[in-house]
Amino acid sequence: MVTEGEDDIEKRIVLTSPLSLEGDQSETDYRAPNLIHRIFSLLNTIRPGSDLTRFKLPPLFNIPKSQLQCYGESVYCVGDDLLSKCANGRTPIERFTSVIAWSISTLRPLMFGVAPYNPILGETHHVSRGSLNVLLEQVSHHPPVSALHATNENDNIEMVWCQYAVPKFYGTKIEAEVQGKRELKLLSVGETYLMNSPNLVIRFFPIQGVDWVGNVTIQCQESGLVAELCYKGSIFGRSNRKIRGKIFMSTSLKTIYEISGHWDRIVTMKDISNGKVTVIHNAKEVLSELKTPIVKDPKGLCGSESAIVWGEVSRGILTKSWEKASEAKTSIEETERELVRQRKSKGENWIPKHFTLSYTKDTGWECLPIQTWVPPAPIIVPI
Numbered sequence: 001m002v003t004e005g006e007d008d009i010e011k012r013i014v015l016t017s018p019l020s021l022e023g024d025q026s027e028t029d030y031r032a033p034n035l036i037h038r039i040f041s042l043l044n045t046i047r048p049g050s051d052l053t054r055f056k057l058p059p060l061f062n063i064p065k066s067q068l069q070c071y072g073e074s075v076y077c078v079g080d081d082l083l084s085k086c087a088n089g090r091t092p093i094e095r096f097t098s099v100i101a102w103s104i105s106t107l108r109p110l111m112f113g114v115a116p117y118n119p120i121l122g123e124t125h126h127v128s129r130g131s132l133n134v135l136l137e138q139v140s141h142h143p144p145v146s147a148l149h150a151t152n153e154n155d156n157i158e159m160v161w162c163q164y165a166v167p168k169f170y171g172t173k174i175e176a177e178v179q180g181k182r183e184l185k186l187l188s189v190g191e192t193y194l195m196n197s198p199n200l201v202i203r204f205f206p207i208q209g210v211d212w213v214g215n216v217t218i219q220c221q222e223s224g225l226v227a228e229l230c231y232k233g234s235i236f237g238r239s240n241r242k243i244r245g246k247i248f249m250s251t252s253l254k255t256i257y258e259i260s261g262h263w264d265r266i267v268t269m270k271d272i273s274n275g276k277v278t279v280i281h282n283a284k285e286v287l288s289e290l291k292t293p294i295v296k297d298p299k300g301l302c303g304s305e306s307a308i309v310w311g312e313v314s315r316g317i318l319t320k321s322w323e324k325a326s327e328a329k330t331s332i333e334e335t336e337r338e339l340v341r342q343r344k345s346k347g348e349n350w351i352p353k354h355f356t357l358s359y360t361k362d363t364g365w366e367c368l369p370i371q372t373w374v375p376p377a378p379i380i381v382p383i
Contacts, residue, residue: 010298012311014318015379016064017292018077019108021264021283057115059325064314066306067116068125068136068146074106075150075159076129076293076381080286083132087155087186092223096247097257097269099184099193100227101281103218104243104263108287110210112202117310117329118144120336121350125306126374127293129381131155133374136306139352139367140164141336145180147355147367151374156187162367163197172205175213179364191222198231209234211241212263224250229259243267291382300378307379 082102089095119138126135131154139147148161163180178197185192199214211233218227229245245259247269259280261267267281295301301308309332316325343350355367 013307014311014314015293018073018290021287063114064317068119068306070116072125076134077290096225104281105286112208124304126377127379128377135374137354139357145365149369158185174202176200193220226250293379293381296380297378
């Protein structure tokens, strides 16, 4: 429960510019420290015989924002309103290709050697862009499950995500399989689109880098349209970021369009029947000149907001006050562990505020929003 005053909460908030096409932030408020500096810092925090199961990443290895904020940015930080195009498409295939373009636009190039903060249990992130209202909550900590609910009453759109990463070490790389599902509903036409996310690969050898790779399926049961996309990573250290795929009817399995290009540049669609090629995604148009969120309603801020929870840590990173950033991060993590101990001693189970959470072996984790429509947020993205 948050007991501090509104003024105290507002002073603690730190909002930074969104990730850009270059994999850095689109303004000059953050630059990753020198890699050698980060490695020596990491070695200095590990002692012989240390219990690595309790090891926490030093702030030198963090970008100044939470993973919840990164998920949210992929929805509300865009230069073009692709979701409205999805809703306003005149035909099923026009809407379907718009959904594919929107799905591609949710990816951002990432920086090697740094990562967002791991959200604490119950952390939230609530931002609006025009009539699009986006709300995220960390609904589980072990495993780390994040839920997203976004609605746009003007375009009659609803979106629900429930996802969690399962990282595996393969010697020269770490691959995080992003499990869970993403659901987009175009309520005016009664269409629901189900899709998954590509996996995140962090390469250590022979060339360091971060890539989105793997297969993504997008399907609309109402229209019978299905897209299968394949994301490919770098080759011999050279940035590739290719995407290949096809659109077909689930009833006949006949391919009607072929998709190709680079997800961080141009993606085109070729009509098999006549050979016509159409650009469906231009990353420069969609992901350039992204605006930094701002506080519109200070009184509406709550203590669980990501930009407040991690505000002191982010401030320390931005000013390169590493000792202060480390102390602030340690305080957050120790408070979280203490709350876990208290709940365990009382036999209490934590319950999400904005979602219902369930798990089965067949379907995995399921997150259902409690509210029908997400209310306007105290934080907005200028248009």
